[in-house]
Amino acid sequence: MISSLSLDQLRVLVAIADAGSFSAAGRNLRRVQSAISQTVATLEATQEVTLFDRSGHRPQLTDTGRILVQQARMVLASAARFEAVAAGSRQGMEAELALAIDPLVPTAPLIGSLRALHETHPQLQISFSTEGLGGALRRLRAGDVSLALCLLLPDAPEDVTATPLIRINLLPVTAADHPLATLGRPATRVDLETHIQLVLSDPANRHGPNYGLTGSAPWRFVDLGRRMDFLLAGFGWCRMPEHLVKEHLDAGRLVRLTLDDDTRGNTDPLTIYAAHLADRVPGPAGRWLLSNLAARVAD
Amino acid sequence: MISSLSLDQLRVLVAIADAGSFSAAGRNLRRVQSAISQTVATLEATQEVTLFDRSGHRPQLTDTGRILVQQARMVLASAARFEAVAAGSRQGMEAELALAIDPLVPTAPLIGSLRALHETHPQLQISFSTEGLGGALRRLRAGDVSLALCLLLPDAPEDVTATPLIRINLLPVTAADHPLATLGRPATRVDLETHIQLVLSDPANRHGPNYGLTGSAPWRFVDLGRRMDFLLAGFGWCRMPEHLVKEHLDAGRLVRLTLDDDTRGNTDPLTIYAAHLADRVPGPAGRWLLSNLAARVAD
DNA sequence: TGCTTTCCATCATATCAGGTGATAGTTTTG
DNA sequence: CAAAACTATCACCTGATATGATGGAAAGCA
Incomplete structure (x- = not known):
């Protein structure tokens, strides 16, 4: 095995640091104390570090141990993000939102809406592209993006569904x-x-x-x-x-x-449309962005 | 169990993305193909997501799957940092380097040395404090820091070992x-x-x-x-x-x-000393910093 | 088309990591 | 000094998971 490190070991390590003792960590994790003790022992053995100083009554984190607890928290945080993305897509949330906008689209409300979207759905990856006139529609058709904010001149194509968003003079x-x-x-x-x-x-x-x-x-x-x-x-x-x-x-x-x-x-006045392919309806995040954007430009 | 996600599942997921097929991933990881297949199945079941599209011949990553592979890479990267810290301390490397400096110490060479230290030992956590005159020595004695760059006036204390570093006029x-x-x-x-x-x-x-x-x-x-x-x-x-x-x-x-x-x-001229407690010798990183600093101020 | 290769899913079996429970020793608490 | 709390260790056992075999499907090749 390349690496025997497991998330479970890290969960145990952090639980001990939080609870203050092996036994308390065991109670929190609903495992017996010996299981905790053993997990720590194997973690120390496989990583060849001393996490706890056993000279006193109850084990005390060593300097190395303290740093590794910090590292472990970061690993667990990124693992939690993994699960958050999974949970999001379980609810139908798209895994990423790719946008393309035409040059004429005003950026001020867009920036505000994107910031709000990121705060509401922190795990959502947002990608963004802007090119020359017509580029947004082309990227939409190519399947690169799921949502385009663009002009629809000279004619509205058949394969995209568009709703008017802003009129600009x-x-x-x-x-x-x-x-x-x-x-x-x-x-x-x-x-x-x-x-x-x-x-x-x-x-x-x-x-x-x-x-x-x-x-x-x-x-x-x-x-x-x-x-x-x-x-x-x-x-x-x-x-x-x-x-x-x-x-x-x-x-x-x-x-x-x-x-x-x-x-x-x-x-x-030129009308900016929000467009998506007719057979590829935006998910919750895309709809959220559109409604937020519509509310924002209504001001 | 709070969360059944394991690093091993993520390693398998990333291996598949890298290798291009379940079988190839199995060969790389030295496991039989059925083990890979099963790991993916349990990961998909526990996270309730569809990672691969099985409609074609060979499974193809779904949109969600692609994003989750990215997330998995980040989790594994942070796990690798955990192990790097462990590996560092296994070689006697201190887990963190805490410095205190007196106000009179010139910061220019220090900044250069700290940057070089960070590049040489990226996983080392460096903490840094500067307070009023005498503060560095006090933090050293309190055990807050392992290394102090300070004056030793009016008298050199018994409990610290000091080496002259810079003389300032x-x-x-x-x-x-x-x-x-x-x-x-x-x-x-x-x-x-x-x-x-x-x-x-x-x-x-x-x-x-x-x-x-x-x-x-x-x-x-x-x-x-x-x-x-x-x-x-x-x-x-x-x-x-x-x-x-x-x-x-x-x-x-x-x-x-x-x-x-x-x-x-x-x-x-006032002499700035690098000082550490006599019974707490700096580790490799501290010594590295000192020699780098000495070379830098020699110019 | 037919043969071979490659790939994946499924299943029964085997194995081993790791959780359980008991015990003993130590420190703290009252 | 007794009681409580904590940890290490051990034997034992459970369950997750790797193995190996099988079958089917797609792709490469002559």
Whole structure:
């Protein structure tokens, strides 16, 4: 046998440390004292350590023994976590919750909900991925994640079930020193097409549809942060979620564009959906997260 | 039995995950395949979980099973730490190393040595205490710590064995705007006695000897940092370790006092000793730390 | 397709770790 | 000094578990 150490030996050791004597530990564990004595003896023999100092009346933990009791508590704690995970999945709890979210999803409420989820279900492993636009849906379809927070444009697929979660306003904006900012009248399609549009695009699908594409000279970005850098630097215009540009608008670094009727078609609020595969319903933890998140964004 | 989970079950579970099949795991563990099969069955029964999907040819880990394998690895890792501690103490290694240091001991080399000690003996628990002057020696005598880095003034006690470790220069200093700083001649005993001396004193022994006490109006401090604050604020003068005031001297915030022959008696370098009780010799880790520290301060 | 190999579940049997109960010795308590 | 509490040791026995054999199913191979 590679190692003869057993959890039972550790349980006995900790019980002795807690109870204060071999006999008391035996009573707590419902074993006779001799069994305790013997377990300690074999533990000491197999590990070749002296756990108790027998010179006095009742055995006293040695220095080594005290440290090993601490170690034993840690082992038992991790064993308890093992059993907690088992108990969780026994009640139908998924063993892990894998999430994917699209870049446009606001992270503030998500962070709060994830923290609350971890506190409620400490043994649940949570994994999280965010990639370019469309990545969340792709990971959902690939089976990598069980829950996606994503857009469903241009069309709602058949194989996923989605519930609306948040609506975010997209505002056409540009830098304060950009020509479009000083136009003095609503921008027409021609105005827009003569300037660079900074678009988010699905990196895996470069020639597919680009949500909100109007102009003809798009620069393509995968992540919002980098697009924001270019936007602030005055390289072009784009539609941005209201909550991300509010501060810049207030500070005057960005300005909101007014569009004429012709180009206003796709300025509807964008809806973020919580989606899962139709044949793979989220477990209790996933549903808990969704309801918590829904309550949080309702504020 | 409170919990029937055993380390052996976890070893088997992990072995299967590593080997890829029950049979291969059995070969690795030198048990027949039926023993593996049975262990898995009882683990699944007692925890009431399904670890393997038996629908295919060879059992495949379920989602829950995968997570539980991860958990099992963590339990086994902590069990391995338990055994590492036991193995360490089997070789005479102390189970924990408790240190106490006096405030004047320079911390820079100590931090380096402690980090190296932790890398060399990861399973060793290191505890560390620093209190007022004399506190290290007191904790050593009380048996709280096995090793003290401390002064041995005014006299070397009989019951401890000490080896010199570092000599630190004590410089009489005061703030640049203090009257003593602009004296223009070596300070006499009378000069010093008319000004406040900022002394470190043993908080447990307020009326005992105060190392380096010259003046008659001492302000007593327990920690060096606070004393430094008062020193810089121009409240008085004191002797400080060279390495702590070098920067302030260079910057002109503090100035070194020159003393006349009469008061120069106790300006000898102060020796920091590594001390242990004569009847309680440090183990390998303590000796390792001392030699590493000695090499470090030799630079 | 047919043969061989590999794999797993099940069962009866054997074995051994470990729990039980009794006893003796020691220290503490009153 | 007696009673109580505690531990070590021993013989004994129980039960968990490893073994070995068997059967069936899937996969590899010619």
